[in-house]
Amino acid sequence: MIRIDKFLAMHGYGSRAQVKKLIHDQLVFVDGEVIKDPKIKVDETKAEVEVNGKQVTYEPYQYFLLNKPKGYISATSGNALTVLDLIEEPYPDLFPCGRLDKDTTGLLLITNNGPLAHRLLSPKHHVEKEYEVIVDLPLKEDLIQEFKKGIRLNAEELCQPADLIILSDYMCHLIIREGKFHQIKRMFQKVGYEVIELKRVRMKNLVLEDSLLPGTYRKLTKEEITELNQFE
Numbered sequence: 001m002i003r004i005d006k007f008l009a010m011h012g013y014g015s016r017a018q019v020k021k022l023i024h025d026q027l028v029f030v031d032g033e034v035i036k037d038p039k040i041k042v043d044e045t046k047a048e049v050e051v052n053g054k055q056v057t058y059e060p061y062q063y064f065l066l067n068k069p070k071g072y073i074s075a076t077s078g079n080a081l082t083v084l085d086l087i088e089e090p091y092p093d094l095f096p097c098g099r100l101d102k103d104t105t106g107l108l109l110i111t112n113n114g115p116l117a118h119r120l121l122s123p124k125h126h127v128e129k130e131y132e133v134i135v136d137l138p139l140k141e142d143l144i145q146e147f148k149k150g151i152r153l154n155a156e157e158l159c160q161p162a163d164l165i166i167l168s169d170y171m172c173h174l175i176i177r178e179g180k181f182h183q184i185k186r187m188f189q190k191v192g193y194e195v196i197e198l199k200r201v202r203m204k205n206l207v208l209e210d211s212l213l214p215g216t217y218r219k220l221t222k223e224e225i226t227e228l229n230q231f232e
């Protein structure tokens with residue numbers, strides 16, 4: 001059961017105050033009856049909710065794919081600009097699924113689906129994250145084996161095997177299946193390179209398309225959402 005004002009706010013009908021006005025204006029109906037009290041609770045899975053003659057289908061979760069630009073932090077609040085400052089959506093409770101450094105760009109999933117985010121971020125599920133990396137020195141072929149073996153960051157931290165794909169002298173893709181603090185930068189540091197540019201281009205089935213400009217975002221498709229929720 002959920003309060004009708006919260007239900008409507010999470011379905012994009014604005015802030016609690018805006019929703020209250022809709023109720024006050026007698027535009028909200030539940031199971032055919034006009035609602036007068038924003039505190040009233042409804043069974044969100046069964047109730048037939050209508051706003052201004054339009055049925056509201058129960059959709060608890062929202063998903064957006066953001067192309068994060070540099071200069072934004074992957075948090076919901078803070079002193080710096082956050083990735084949520086780029087999301088102009090009425091839905092409350094959105095958060096970034098995982099972290100990209102302030103100077104890292106690329107794919108970031110923004111959602112309010114906590115259980116899914118937890119599964120995607122758990123190293124147990126080996127969710128693939130693919131990065132485009134530009135380094136300061138020419139890439140050598142034998143790095144492929146080093147990354148495959150697993151890079152040791154320090155006495156406590158050994159990285160799982162990662163796939164390195166060399167694209168040109170200074171550019172490669174690296175696929176990792178966990179998410180340690182500053183992982184990519186530290187892995188390259190260990191093999192004698194400095195990361196100059198870092199961009200995430202894929203997470204699991206979600207691929208960042210070139211047409212999605214930095215600082216913009218789009219909704220996930222139904223197919224993407226279905227596949228994202230499938231785990232082995």
Ligand code: URA
Nearest residue numbers: 100101104182184185
């Ligand atoms: N690895 C890093 O070093 N930084 C990121 O932002 C993501 C992965």
